Amino acid sequence: MQKHKILIADDHAMVRDGVKNLVQQNKDLIVIGEARSGNETLELFDKLQPDLLIMDISMPDMNGMEVSRTILAKNPGASIVILSMYDDEDYISRCLEYGVKGYVVKNESGSELEYAIRSVLQGKNYFSRQAQDVIFKKYSQNVARKKTQEEEISLTKREIEIVRLIADGLTSQQMADRLFISPRTVETHRANLMKKMSVKNAIELVKKAQQLDLLQ
Known part of the structure; x- marks a missing residue:
């Protein structure tokens, strides 16, 4: 069985361990590396060429959005899932703009992350329920603003x-x-x-x- 290679990037060891345990419960997934900062993520991504990068937004050196933009500028087809504590509209919108394929808020269930991993590996986009609510709210505000104008x-x-x-x-x-x-x-x-x-x-x-x- 060919395994999908996963790279995890988060500056908190407990989070990395939790994501790693979740990922490795699936026989067709394998964690090939762990990064603790933005720069280390870029280095490991180039070196290991993972099938999927699971990354936090808030990290030392360079935040996850900047890392995503840098990676996707060089590798437009790269698969990235953001796992973040932030459900801010600006963060989610910028990730969408850069080409990030998945976004999961950390206070959601582990099944949301699993859905995101599966969807993105299949070439789809996956934004968790909380992230979707933020996107829909922003869209509704834009429609209402345009209608008012x-x-x-x-x-x-x-x-x-x-x-x-x-x-x-x-x-x-x-x-x-x-x-x-x-x-x-x-x-x-x-x-x-x-x-x-x-x-x-x-x-x-x-x-x-x-x-x-x-x-x-």
């Missing part, structure tokens, strides 16, 4: 046309010709748009319109 900014059909033409780079005269209105009317619409969307120039106007998906 859209409700606060009510544009007429003509104003939306003007925004899109500004984004296309047309001058006021060109917009007037396109819409069969006067340049002065175009300028009036432009001024109203700036006021409604709380922006100072065309660049900010277009960026705000993009954020509100008005340029589709």
Whole structure:
């Protein structure tokens, strides 16, 4: 039976021992190394080439997020599971951004870590229940914020046309010709748009319109 090679990185010996015991209850998994710091993790990863790295975020030298970013920049397909006491949205989001495939909060059950190990070794992503709750909460906040912005900014059909033409780079005269209105009317619409969307120039106007998906 071919065994999957596991590297464990945590600065606390008790945590490393606990993870090691959990891992080695599975006959197809083997712990090939243990690291106590960020730099040591990088060295052992390069030397041992594990199938999976289980790592804490808070470590000496270099934290787990920076280690993950460094490893994944060189090895985009690397399998990393973060095992951390932090369920902070910023930590989880950054790990996702870097390409980390798994995230488990330490106060959860050992079965969560086992699910994460199995899932990631199969090429899937696995974020434990607590981590998923944080991600969902952030997503819900973003949706609510966007909806609020859209409700606060009510544009007429003509104003939306003007925004899109500004984004296309047309001058006021060109917009007037396109819409069969006067340049002065175009300028009036432009001024109203700036006021409604709380922006100072065309660049900010277009960026705000993009954020509100008005340029589709």
